[in-house]
Amino acid sequence: MNLLYPSFLWALGVLVVPIIIHLFNFRRATRIYFSNTRFLRQVKEASTARRRLKHYLILAARLLFLFFLVITFCQPIIPAKDQLANSRAIALYLDNSQSMSARLEDKTRGLDAAAQMARSIVSTFPPETRYKLITNDFAPFSNTFKTGAEIQDLLTQLRLSPVTRSMQEVSDRITQDIVSGQRQEVFWIADFQRSTTGKLDHTLDTTARWHLVPIRFQPMSNIFVDSAYLENPFAVSGEKNVLRVNMRNDGVREADQVNVKLLVNNVQTGAATVSIPAGGMTEINFDLATGLTGLHKATISFNDFPVTFDNTFNLALNFADKIRVVEVKSMTATEAVQKVYGNQQVFAYKGFAVGNFNYNELEQADLVVMNGLNNIEPSLAGAVRNYLLNGGTVLIAPGAQPQADGWKNALTLPALKTIPQEAMVELDRPDFSNPFFENVFEEKSVSLAMPKATRVWDWGSDRSAILRFKNDQPFLSVFDQGGKLYILASTLDTDHTDFHQHALFVPVMYRLAASSKKQEGKLYYSLNETFVPLRLDSLPRDVPVRLVGKEEVIPGQRVVGDNVFLDIPGFSVEQGFYKIVAQGDTVGLIAFNVNKAESLMEQYTGEEVKAQAGGGENVSIFEASTIDAFSNEIKERYLGTPLWKYALMAALLFLLAEILLIRFLK
Known part of the structure; x- marks a missing residue:
């Protein structure tokens, strides 16, 4: 045990005050005359012994009260298990993938809990500490170290990202910024899904200390669209077709009476009620009306709680000419x-x-x-x-x-x-x-x-x-x-x-x-796909193809004849529809959906995560399941365990004991 303010120990001198009071009775004695004192002498001897015991107990209570009161001001503490590296440099990786919208046991959203944990880390360390915040977007602000106040501001702007990162990608991104010979602290806050975490090709950098913070969700199941395709492998104008949709249940219980709707251009054109076995799939067929020509936005929607980020699935129906x-x-x-x-x-x-x-x-x-x-x-x-x-x-x-x-x-x-x-x-x-x-x-x-x-x-x-x-x-x-x-x-x-x-x-x-067919294309793309091939007639090489959706994106592109190869920037594209625009004309439609792996909610345990990370001595796990528990654990590890509250409680306890001795001990 250490004392943060040992200089307060000089106040222990106050302990002589109750001792002096005990040794010297400042009350004046009163003489009383009796005709016969033989019996009174016997009573006096008996009561004096009891009174002396009472005084000793009261003295002990007063001394202990004052002692623990002084110790409270000295702020005793159990030393911290870990010490911050001399570099005062901390890297914070915060997983902001779509799966982080799920809820913890206390109903807090995973992303909000992760942000609050990051704030606890920033508030724990000294003001001169510098931080680097890395998210799935690998945004430009992740390239430099910032003050705690700047990190707090960035955390308020944090949003869910369509980008999914494996453990290998995150490790490589963090390691590339570690300066040779400089020891760095890394806090890795993520949900560690089995479907997206993957395995490391090599052990984590031993020059850094890696602190893995798993976000543990409440037990849940999830329903999502596994795949969808047309019965006729290519869409042709005016011809009747059937859309086949495979619904998947990632849970241990059967999903009963799930209402699934098909909307084409925001108009409901089909509905079905299905039951999906636990851990299985069910196919649903929707008839597409004849007479559909051109480009159409199709959406499959259903209600599923508590995981809702994948409750819609988008398809681009490009009904081309003959x-x-x-x-x-x-x-x-x-x-x-x-x-x-x-x-x-x-x-x-x-x-x-x-x-x-x-x-x-x-x-x-x-x-x-x-x-x-x-x-x-x-x-x-x-x-x-x-x-x-x-x-x-x-x-x-x-x-x-x-x-x-x-x-x-x-x-x-x-x-x-x-x-x-x-x-x-x-x-x-x-x-x-x-x-x-x-x-x-x-x-x-x-x-x-x-x-x-x-x-x-x-x-x-x-x-x-x-x-x-x-x-x-x-x-x-x-x-x-x-x-x-x-x-x-x-x-x-x-x-x-x-x-x-x-x-x-x-x-x-x-x-x-x-x-x-020069307009042949996929019904949908996943947000983790960064390569989209297109085939367009007579495309000028000096006019770029644009993707127009909620925002306009001009992706990197390479033109080879009538073929255009688009490099989709993952952090710029969201789930939804994007028109392919060339020279002001809409020549196609692309639908993007959340990465299917994000919908598989099974997570690694803390020990499994550590094993995935190599299990070295420089890797530690935070097992806290709530924000408050994590805050206490981070302070205990780096600031030690404060004992002043216990000292104050002991002081109050002995003050109460003194009162009770005076009041009830005759």
Whole structure:
């Protein structure tokens, strides 16, 4: 035990006062005469002994009262367990992700509790201490150390962020500012979700002392949208479609009678009541009305407490125009392509004989199919080459006797060669993990019957082929040549394949056409995705694409032909809808949602967090579950445990004892 103000010990001299009072009786004695004192002498002897005991007890109570009163002013304290590093530099990381909107057991919001804990840290240390506040945004104010008053002001401006950070990212951000040879204190205040914390690639920097402060939420479950997709993998104007939504229950109890609504352009168009099993998922289907064209904002909403940040889910319905398909074919080519793209609600199909083809048609086409051609003229080869370089999509279905040399130069495929006619070989089943087949098949059956084909040419091994023979030779491959070049190993006539008569032919050709659509895009993006690809026609290179939502954002962008690659700044984009604006025209719509991992509320315990951080001696855990408990714990660790209150209570106790002795002890 130490005394903060030992100079007050001189006041212990006051203890001689009750001793002097006890030794010298200042009351004057009164003489009383009695006729017979024999009996009085006996009474006097007995009462004097009792009175002496009473006086000693009262003296002891007075001495102890004065002693503890003096000790109270000396402010006794149990020394602190930890001492602040000599550098007086403290880094504060405060997790302000969306999951911090959940409630603690005392109903305080997690972010508010974290901010209050940070204030307790700032108020605990000396005024000359400097602090660095780091949040998930990695904002510019995190680059410099600030005074306690400046940090207090920043904490009042703290808001929930759409950005999620792993433990590795936070560690790297803090470590990059640690000066070599300088010891630093780090307070890490976060909810430490299992889904977002991740694992460290290395142990925490041993030159710093890391204090982990887990924010512990009350036990809860959460319901959220796990995924959503259209039954038809690409949206087409005016065609009926079905929106499939997978609802997930991250809890230990069944969620019963959950009301889910679908709003399109803020108008309710569908509703459903579902029950979701504990730890499971339930699919809901919403019919989308026919006649929808253009861009539409769809929102799935429901009520779920106490976690509410993910109670809405946004989808951008970009109902594009018909897919424009141009077929260039020989006189002997089959009509398989014309039949599959003959659906006038989905496709705008044009077929031309190779000798009667206007090259200007290429400029307006989304997909060009060259069917049954054995050779290609240099002028047509040049036009197709330019079309590919400008981001177009071409499918080559060769003739029965292709001239490899001509095609080799036109398609820039050096390994292309013709081969002697072989026996028909069955195709291997599709690789359903290939992005080409995403949302194409409802059931991924292993026993799917496959078509047969015989190759007329070969371009070498291709492990990424969309379809392969069972002997591992490629049947349908795609090459990135500015645009997409699809090539079939077989002609489409009946003598060489039954692929065009097989059930697999239509979904493959539809998906191929869908991938060629220049307005093809995802229904939604997560806020943790920082890369968004777009495909726009005739975009000037000197005019940037803007995202217009609650605020206007001009992201970093790179233009390659008709392709635009946007780098989305996570701290500038919020959950919601953003219009894609180019040259003043709205050319698309993007929907952003909260990172799905944020909705998984399971947390690491304190010991698990320490183990994740390496468990070194420079890592400590604050187990306080409330703001007041944390404030007391931080003061105990760095300021010690004050005992003056106990000394004052003891002084008052002995004062009370003195009063009781005088009043009741006869």
